[in-house]
Amino acid sequence: MSVRTRFAPSPTGYLHIGGARTALFNFLFARRHGGQYLLRIEDTDRQRSTPEAVQQILDSLAWLGLSPDEPPVFQSQREPRHAAVARELLAKGAAYLAYDTPDELAAQRAEAEAAKRPFKYDGSRWIGMDPAKAPSVAPAIRIKAPREGETVVKDLVQGEVRVAASELDDMIILRSDGTPTYLHAVVVDDHDMEITHVIRGDDHLTNTFRQCMVYDAMRWRRPHFAHVPLIHGADGAKLSKRHGAVGALEFKEQGFLPEAVCNYLLRLGWGHGDTEIIGREEAIRIFDIADVGRAAARMDYAKLTHFNGVYLRAAENDRLTREVLERFAKRGVLFGTDGAARIALLMPDLKERAKTVEELAGAALFALHDGPPAMEPKAAALLTAEAKARLQDLAQFLGDAPWERQDLEQWLRDYADVKGVKLGAVAQPLRAALTGSTQSPPIDAVLFALGRGEAIGRILAAAEG
RNA sequence: GUCCCGUUCGUCUAGAGGCCUAGGACACCAGCCUUUCACGUUGGCAGCACGGGUUCGAAUCCCGUACGGGACGCCA
Numbered sequence: 001m002s003v004r005t006r007f008a009p010s011p012t013g014y015l016h017i018g019g020a021r022t023a024l025f026n027f028l029f030a031r032r033h034g035g036q037y038l039l040r041i042e043d044t045d046r047q048r049s050t051p052e053a054v055q056q057i058l059d060s061l062a063w064l065g066l067s068p069d070e071p072p073v074f075q076s077q078r079e080p081r082h083a084a085v086a087r088e089l090l091a092k093g094a095a096y097l098a099y100d101t102p103d104e105l106a107a108q109r110a111e112a113e114a115a116k117r118p119f120k121y122d123g124s125r126w127i128g129m130d131p132a133k134a135p136s137v138a139p140a141i142r143i144k145a146p147r148e149g150e151t152v153v154k155d156l157v158q159g160e161v162r163v164a165a166s167e168l169d170d171m172i173i174l175r176s177d178g179t180p181t182y183l184h185a186v187v188v189d190d191h192d193m194e195i196t197h198v199i200r201g202d203d204h205l206t207n208t209f210r211q212c213m214v215y216d217a218m219r220w221r222r223p224h225f226a227h228v229p230l231i232h233g234a235d236g237a238k239l240s241k242r243h244g245a246v247g248a249l250e251f252k253e254q255g256f257l258p259e260a261v262c263n264y265l266l267r268l269g270w271g272h273g274d275t276e277i278i279g280r281e282e283a284i285r286i287f288d289i290a291d292v293g294r295a296a297a298r299m300d301y302a303k304l305t306h307f308n309g310v311y312l313r314a315a316e317n318d319r320l321t322r323e324v325l326e327r328f329a330k331r332g333v334l335f336g337t338d339g340a341a342r343i344a345l346l347m348p349d350l351k352e353r354a355k356t357v358e359e360l361a362g363a364a365l366f367a368l369h370d371g372p373p374a375m376e377p378k379a380a381a382l383l384t385a386e387a388k389a390r391l392q393d394l395a396q397f398l399g400d401a402p403w404e405r406q407d408l409e410q411w412l413r414d415y416a417d418v419k420g421v422k423l424g425a426v427a428q429p430l431r432a433a434l435t436g437s438t439q440s441p442p443i444d445a446v447l448f449a450l451g452r453g454e455a456i457g458r459i460l461a462a463a464e465g
Numbered sequence: 466g467u468c469c470c471g472u473u474c475g476u477c478u479a480g481a482g483g484c485c486u487a488g489g490a491c492a493c494c495a496g497c498c499u500u501u502c503a504c505g506u507u508g509g510c511a512g513c514a515c516g517g518g519u520u521c522g523a524a525u526c527c528c529g530u531a532c533g534g535g536a537c538g539c540c541a
Contacts, residue, residue, distance in 0.1 A: 010541050045541055102539060109538085118467045118537080140539055158470065167468055167537090175539040182541045206469055206536040227470090229534085234476075236533070264477095267490090271478045274489040293478080295471050296534060303477065303491040313504080353503035363502095412500080427500035439502035 003035025005197050006190070007061075007068070010042040011053035014247035015060035017299070018201065018231040018239060021265040023066045025228060026199045028266070028287040030069075035196070039068035040189060043076045044182060060248035064258045065280065073193060075185055082180030085188050085218065086141045086173045094217035095173060097131075097139035098123045121169040141174040143184075143213050151209045156226035157292050158202070163209045171210050183207060187214040195223050199289065202227035226289045229269055229296040236298060244301055255358030257315065260308040267307075269297035277310055309355040317347040320360060327361045328368070338451075339368040345449040349441030366435040367446075370454055372461040373436030382438065383462055387429035390421075391463035394430065395456050403452050409444040433462030 007023040009015060015023075030037035039061070043049040061067050089095035100123070112119035123142055126134075145168040152162045173184035180188075190198060205227045215222045233243030245251050251261050259280065266283055267276060270292050278286070312320070321344045328335055343350075343364045354360040366373040383391075394415070401411045416423045427443045434446050434455060447455050 012541075042541065048541085098539095100539090105539080113466085116466060142539095161469070163469070169537095172539050177539080179539085181539070186541090201535095202470070203535055209469090229471080232534085238534085268477065271489095273479065276478090276490055293471095297478090298476060300476050300491070306491055309504090349503095355503095409500095416500090423500050425500095431501060437501090441502085443500060 001194075001196060003030055003033040003197060004038065004193065004195050005030045005035065005199055006038040006040050006193060006195050007066075008040040008042050008186070008189075008200070009057055010045065010048075011050060011057060012045065012048040013053055013056075014249065015057045016239070017246050017248060017251070017261075017265070020060065020064055020066070020248045020261070021231060021268065022199065022201055022228060023061060024064070024262055024265055025226075025287075025289065025292070027066050028283055029197060029199060029226075029289050031284040032287050036069045037066075038070050038193060038195070039072040040193065041072050041074050042182070042186070043074055044079070044180070044185060046076070049076075056249065063252055064248060064262055066262075073189065075189060078185070078189060078192075079180060081192065082185045082188050083174055083178060085214075086180065086184065089143060089173065089214075089217055090141055092217070095141050095143045096123065096127050096170075097129075097134070098126045098142045098170070098172070099135045099137050099139045101137055123170050138176040140172045140176045142170040143173050143217060145170050145213055146216075151212050153208055153212065153222075153225055155205070155208075156197075156199075156224055156289050158205060158227050158294060161205065163206070168209060168213065171213065173214065183210050184214055187211045187218075187220075190223060191215070191218070191220050197224045197226060197289075199226040199228065202229050226292070228292050229294060231268065232296045232298045234298055234300065236296075239299055243299065255356030255360070256304065256308050257311045257357070260304070260311040263311070264304045264307045268299070269293045269295075277307070305355050312351050312354060312356070312360070315351065317344065317351070320351055320357065321347050323357045324361045324364055327357065333368070335368045338370070342367040342449045342451075346441055346445060349445045353439075353441070363440070366437065366440070367449060370457075372458055372465070373434070375432070375436040376438065378438045379432035379436050382428055382432040383465075387432075388463045390426065391429055391433055391459050394426070395459040395463060398447075398452070398456055398459070401452075403448065405444055405448040408447050409442075412444060429462075430459070433459045 005026040007019075007026045009019050027037045041054055041057070043054070058067075058072070086095065090097070105121075109119045121142075126139075127144075146165040148165050150162050150164045151168070152160060154160050171183060172181050174180055208225055208227070212222060214220075231239050233239045235243075239246055245254055248261075252258070262280070263278055263283075266278060266287070270287075272278070272286050272291065321340070324343060325335070325340055346364060346367055350360055350363055354363055397415065401408060412426060413423060416426045419426075428438070430443050431440055431446070432438065434440075434443070434450060440446055450458070
């Protein structure tokens with residue numbers, strides 16, 4: 001049987017970075033075994049599910065390159081099927097009608113808590129009851145939990161985990177209003193979708209034992225389970241907004257590349273010897289779910305940023321230029337064809353010194369428009385009277401300089417040589433005049449990208465300012 | 466409270482009884498490279514949670530303790 005995995009988020013908000021990692025593992029596992037990777041939207045909570053959230057999830061997955069192999073399944077559309085299975089269980093005698101009201105249950109729970117003993121539901125009085133004598137409240141369907149023995153799950157990540165039957169109680173599978181509960185719906189869906197491996201967050205580990213009741217009662221074969229640890233923030237607490245970016249698309253906004261995010265997420269809680277930089281193809285080849293760590297891992301933005309720098313330097317110049325220009329456009333920063341062309345020219349040098357697309361955009365800004373750049377205080381401080389005289393002189397000679405990148409570099413070295421100064425004494429004032437900053441790509445690259453006219457214009461403006 | 470899971474440098478990890486004087490990466494510090502900033506490169510700092518076993522030998526196996534996380538709903 002072919003391997004089939006699924007990622008099953010509920011559309012109640014943006015796609016969390018932890019969810020993205022779960023999706024990645026499902027994807028990698030399926031690919032590794034030549035199977036399919038599916039998506040199921042668990043939207044049975046009508047109150048909290050929104051179409052916007054569904055779209056967000058789809059967009060996030062697409063950005064990460066984790067779109068499913070088949071159209072997504074919407075759990076809410078499968079409710080008739082969930083109810084049918086519940087009734088089948090009832091007919092088999094594996095489940096029964098329970099006539100408790102929510103108030104009664106709440107009272108029993110409160111009582112147990114007050115007495116400091118664990119609450120365990122007891123529905124024995126409903127089992128085998130004559131419907132004619134039943135209370136006149138709409139009943140819920142509860143599945144009969146095993147009364148003795150223990151349930152054992154061989155989890156691919158957590159190992160063998162066992163829970164005694166005494167820990168399980170008769171769980172509701174169909175509410176009194178006829179809607180299915182989550183734990184029941186998941187089992188029916190996973191079965192019908194022919195899911196062979198359920199890879200999900202370890203917050204579901206104990207739920208697994210409840211779900212097994214449905215599999216076993218229906219005599220369905222249980223899938224393999226793999227419960228991967230959740231991601232925590234830098235302080236070890238559950239990852240939340242206050243830790244920084246958590247929504248997948250937030251990382252895009254902050255200038256991270258999807259391949260860097262995926263690589264980082266893969267390495268978080270999973271290792272393969274000393275290799276750190278692992279591309280998609282390589283990941284598919286070497287990923288093994290059994291190697292995933294059992295402990296929660298902490299999100300480290302500094303390391304993610306480092307990974308991003310690695311992928312940024314490896315990225316195509318055209319792609320990065322496009323990304324940077326898109327950023328400007330989105331922010332309403334106007335630019336002409338000259339600006340776009342200059343950035344394209346500068347990109348090979350720009351990407352060497354940036355860690356995110358956002359930094360790239362910031363570093364490219366000086367080249368976008370004609371005229372003197374915005375001057376940073378540090379750069380302005382560089383423009384001493386001596387430096388200005390130097391610039392004045394430079395502007396004059398630059399008129400005849402050969403305008404090719406290689407030639408410009410040599411020309412500058414020769415110029416410094418002839419004038420008997422260090423190259424730095426020429427390059428730094430020049431850098432300040434051309435970029436308004438003390439740091440930039442190599443000065444010859446800047447000169448070349450700006451073009452002779454623009455470059456000389458800026459130099460003169462700085463020399464006379 | 467009950468049950469389940471976990472614990473190697475600050476962080477992510479390698480480590481399947483002797484290869485461990487515990488390796489790599491990020492971060493941090495110092496040096497080199499250099500036209501600035503980066504990149505690169507060299508070196509440094511820093512860890513097996515604790516206590517008992519088992520064994521000739523334990524980061525690795527067993528048992529406790531401590532600390533963290535998760536689950537206990539007619540939520541998902």
